[in-house]
Amino acid sequence: PGRELDMLLTAGERISMALLAIAINTHGYEARSFTGSQAGVTAAVLAQRGLLSRAAELCRLAGAERAGSAALALLATGEPDAAAAALETARTARGLPTVLSVSEELTAQGIVQSLRTGEDAAADIAAALSTLTRAAALLEPVGRTALLVDSPAALAALVALHSGELGVAESVLQRAVGADLGGPPCRRRHRLLLAWIAMLAGRMSQAREHMDRAQEDGGPLEPRDDVVLQALEVGLARRSSDVPALVRAWVRAREAVVRHPVDLFTLLPLGELVVAAAKLRDGDRLRPYLAEAQALLARLGDPPLWASPLHWSGAQAAILADDPDGLRPHAAALVAAARTSPYAATLARAGRSWLQVLSGDVDTDGVVSAAEQLTAVGLGWDGSRLAGQAAARATDPRARSVLLGCARSLADSAGCEAASTTPAPRPAGDGPPVPAAATGALSDREREVARLVVAGQTYREIGGRLYISAKTVEHHVSRMRQRLGAGTRSDLLARLRAELAEGA
Structure with missing residues (x-):
């Protein structure tokens, strides 16, 4: 039966319900009656469904053959002592190990x-x-x-x-x-x-x-994979400043989070959802899951490797909310982790730079350094965004120019692109919006639109001034928002003012 179950799994059948039903109906849930192979099949199904504690029970009771899997599931749920005992069982077991068990x-x-x-x-x-x-x-x-x-x-x-x-x-x-x-x-x-x-x-x-x-x-995706997929949808929509798509993705992501319990190996998508929740002002909905994640990390001794990315997400959420007080505890945690983690040190410097920017203190050299370091550890989008936001808040024209140049340079060097690859619809009779130069600067037409947007005119009023439809004005604004990486209307207005001042 174990070999037959293995074949079912690797053939890509609809395994989650089928295998579990076969295993339980054939053998009952008395894990002692399972072979190591049968326990492994069922444990794999349970793990994909977020039932890691139950998976650990099966593997642990199946003996030394599955001790490694038992320890892994126990670590994921914040039980380091039980995991250590499982590994000791494997170390002292008699018999020949298999490639899988090793x-x-x-x-x-x-x-x-x-x-x-x-x-x-x-x-x-x-x-x-x-x-x-x-x-x-x-x-x-x-x-x-x-x-x-x-x-x-x-x-x-x-x-x-x-x-x-x-x-x-x-x-x-x-x-x-x-x-x-x-x-x-x-x-x-x-x-x-x-x-x-x-x-x-x-x-x-x-x-x-x-x-x-x-x-x-x-x-259909299993809950473990679905929560990652939905967080990716949220992340792409957030990075493209596509608010309608973000709202739709957020609804699906909330459902995915409910279906999959928090564990050590799903903190990555949780962090992305924390940032999106702040953008949508729906942070209370994630509060219980965040508390669960923090309790899990505490049981594991608050390991910097796993805790720092969650603190960085908390810092990003505070940045989106323009909340320096909310940013400080996360920045402090990153600074503490920086003593032993170069990655945390990079995040700490970026958090400190963000805190200064949000407080109106734009240190051009410090921002450029922090943004470049973020890009060096693979966070090119975040680095470009830091430089762009600092440019939007800088009062000195020369500093603004340097920061905008840095934002564009980092975006280009990291290969950053807009998350949405679908072109905007083109209204009949008006022609397509004129694309901006490859450097990321606004086109002449976009500058005309930007000046009127900053002046407070409505899309209809702008259309009347420029002899284009209000819909075309909306498309121009959408393209400028995406190109400049603006997350909110106030953010867009600040960035447009910076761009117009630079080109003056």
Whole structure:
């Protein structure tokens, strides 16, 4: 029966209900009656559904053969002592290990290393990335037949992402995709994480391509993957300043969060949703999930690697809300983590720079340095946005020019692009809006529109002045908002004033 279940899973059947029903109906939920293989199949299904505690029960009771998976699931739910006991069981077990059992133990050991704090945390994190990468490489020969609670390649990518090593994360995931590591269940996870990397770097069309590939078989996504997909939709809409699309994505994301409990390996999408909630002024809805995430991290000793990205999301949420007081605790946490984490140090410098910008103190050199460092760790969109926002608030024309140049340069060097690749509809009789120059500057027509927008005129009034329709004016404004990375109307007005002042 275990082999038959394995074949079902790797054939890409609708496994989540079918396998669970077969396993339970055939054997009951007495995990002692399961073989290691059967327990692994059912545990993989439970893990995809966010039931990691139940998955750990199955793997732990199945014995040393699944001890690595048990430890991994226990770590994900914030039970480090129980995870250590499971790993000790594996270490002292008799019998010959399998490739799968060794890989699972390495995976759990890599996560343990990633959780360490103190002076040697940076070395431990580097060791964790190495251990997880070796665990993934060990499984490559067996490829799609490996039934996993989670993919070591996906977890290596998360550790690399949280360390600012986007290139390493992308390389590990591409190898996993090439080997079809973990078969169909992990295939989607790998593709969605590749999409996340592309989104962070500002390569929005590439992110969309990976998202489409993750859904190409047409079947419904499991809750673990769906929460990542919906957070990606939210992230792309937010980065394109497409408020209607953001609202639609936000509704779907809220449903996805309800279906998947918070665990260590889904903090990444939660962070993106925290930022979107601030933009939509709906932060209270996520408060219970944030509290759960913070409690989980506390049980694990508040490891900087996993806590820092969530603090950066909290800082971004405060930035969107123009809330310096809300930004301070997150900036302080990043500063504390910076003592042992170079990535946290970069985020801390950026948080400090944002705090100064929001307070009206624009240090041009400091902003440029922080923005460049963000881009160096793969956060090109965030770096460009910091420089652009500082330019919008700068009062000195020379400083404004330097900051706008920095924003454009970083966007170009990181390959940043607008999240929406669908051209705006063209109203009949007016012709298309004139595209801006490739440098990111406004076209002559857009400058005409911008001057009137800043002057407070309505779209209808602007259309009457320029002999175009109000709809065409709206399209011009939409294009300017997207090009300048403006998130709100007040943000757009500030950026337009900066652009007009620079070109004066």
